[in-house]
Amino acid sequence: xxxxxxxxxxxxxxxxxxxxxxxxxxxxxxxxxxxxxxxxxxxxxxxxxxxxxxxxxxxxxxxxxxxxxxxxxxxxxxxxxxxxxxxxxxxxxxxxxxxxxxxxxxxxxxxxxxxxxxxxxxxxxxxxxxxxxxxxxxxxxxxxxxxxxxxxxxxxxx
Ligand SMILES: Cc1cc2nc3c(=O)[nH]c(=O)nc-3n(C[C@H](O)[C@H](O)[C@H](O)COP(=O)(O)O)c2cc1C
Numbered sequence: 001x002x003x004x005x006x007x008x009x010x011x012x013x014x015x016x017x018x019x020x021x022x023x024x025x026x027x028x029x030x031x032x033x034x035x036x037x038x039x040x041x042x043x044x045x046x047x048x049x050x051x052x053x054x055x056x057x058x059x060x061x062x063x064x065x066x067x068x069x070x071x072x073x074x075x076x077x078x079x080x081x082x083x084x085x086x087x088x089x090x091x092x093x094x095x096x097x098x099x100x101x102x103x104x105x106x107x108x109x110x111x112x113x114x115x116x117x118x119x120x121x122x123x124x125x126x127x128x129x130x131x132x133x134x135x136x137x138x139x140x141x142x143x144x145x146x147x148x149x150x151x152x153x154x155x156x157x158x
Pocket of ligand 1: 008009010011012013014015051052053054055056082083084085086088112113114115116120123124125127128
């Protein structure tokens with residue numbers, strides 16, 4: 001299946017996850033929404049990946065979803081989010097992605113995330129410092145490899 005992976009990534013985790021999905025699919029192409037444009041009509045399957053910051057998906061991804069809502073409703077679409085607090089993942093979808101799109105999705109899931117202080121800049125660094133005081137130190141924030149594999153498997157069955 002001709003597949004397009006559209007993603008946003010501020011500190012590289014979502015890009016890393018997009019690459020892992022890309023490697024597990026045949027005939028797929030990755031596009032960073034920040035600096036690349038691609039006509040989605042040419043593709044049978046669209047995968048959309050975004051990080052979560054302050055409970056929200058990336059602004060450019062949000063804009064892309066709204067501007068292409070009718071096309072996306074008519075296609076096979078799968079979504080993944082990268083987030084530090086994966087226990088909230090279903091709420092992030094509910095709060096950010098129109099219900100019509102979620103109802104039409106083949107799959108939507110969380111791939112976990114990473115928060116590395118040395119990758120943070122400006123306000124993000126400040127926020128992470130503040131928030132990290134309240135983070136449960138026993139809870140590891142990491143990429144959920146098994147979720148990526150399950151996601152790729154489901155798409156390969158299409
Ligand atoms: C400023 C800031 C705010 C964040 N807010 C949230 C949040 O609200 N919920 C959450 O689960 N993770 C949050 N995270 C964690 C990110 O989702 C995680 O670092 C993710 O892996 C970033 O992906 P990226 O490297 O592709 O940008 C936040 C991270 C930063 C730096």
